[in-house]
Amino acid sequence: MKAGIGSAVAIIVAESLGLLFSTSAGIITLLTIYDTKKETLLVAAKRLVAFILAISISYILFNTLGYNPWVYGIFIVLFVGLSYLFNIKDGIAMNAVLMTHFLVEERIDWPLLVNELTILGIGMGIGIIINMIMPNYKKQIRIKQEILEEKIRMILKTMAIALKDKKACLVQGISFEDDYKEKPIDRDKKPSKMVLPEEKPELLYEQIIIDFRDLDLFLEELIKKAYEDAGNNLLSNTRYLISYLEMRSHQIEVLKKISLLITDIPVLLKQSMPLADFIEEIAENFHETNNVKGLLEDLKKLYDHYKKYKLPVTREEFEYRATLFEILKELEYFLKIKRKFMLEMARGGY
DSSP states (O other): OHHHHHHHHHHHHHHHTTOTTTHHHHHHHHHHOOSSHHHHHHHHHHHHHHHHHHHHHHHHHHHHHOSSHHHHHHHHHHHHHHHHHTTOGGGHHHHHHHHHHHHHHTOOOHHHHHHHHHHHHHHHHHHHHHHTOOOOOHHHHHHHHHHHHHHHHHHHHHHHHHHHOOSEESSTTOOSTTTTSSOSSOOSSOOOOOOOTTTOGGGOOOOOOOOOHHHHHHHHHHHHHHHHHHHTOSSSOOHHHHHHHHHHHHHHHHHHHHHHHHHTOOEEOTTHHHHHHHHHHHHHTOSTTOOOHHHHHHHHHHHHHHHTSOOOSSHHHHHHHHHHHHHHHHHHHHHHHHHHHHHHHHTTOO
């Protein structure tokens, strides 16, 4: 709609001023309209520089070699090459069209130069003005941001379930209740007692697989929309939102590693229970403004809690507990990503 209306208005204005080749103003308007305000202004500036370059080359070539298609071909070779050299290639198509007017008129004089400059001004001016009317995505982005938080929160909860619900237990017939009385995390709820598969047959389902594809696509689209919104805000600082989403993207990559590690543990360990509870705590406290300082303190308590366990006896138990420790280290990294972001924000980095 903007392109259609803007092009029509540009041609009408050019015709009302009695300009030659007035229809070119409509084409210039069409080529000026981009996805964002910042992009539109940047490209317009490059095209103005490209116009000056095109005029200079045309004046020298046409007045030296004559007005014929071969000379115009030489102009294109030089103009395109220099445009790529000076990174103003966005102005190639538009200015190549304008220079054909000199070829058609077989003259480059002051009246025709003013004609071309006026067409350029009308086309780009109307394109810039009409492209200042851009939709505001902030409310939409904010809603999707909350959906993203909920998706990550659900993945964390699913990971906790995946740690607790296994087909078999490494040490059968044991209760974790006595061993888990001294918890590193203060909660109102009572610690869970392990339920053995033979006591609850419905736990004998297939291993939980967490699929990140939907989350990756959702976040990719959200970041794209955030960049587009940033491009439409000429004065306001939009760095925070983009940095925040990129921080979440970094955290999601860590969650993918944790998910793979969880699948490497096919049995239920008593050491899995406090770790699963800690992941649930992260999920419950997962929100934008949490500086995760308290979670990192609870993580330190969890490290201390694990130091009280006896060393593993079998190779199998050693490997599984080593994997649990690796998950714990990844969770620490997951939290430190957010902690670093919050500290930088507090210092005015975003």
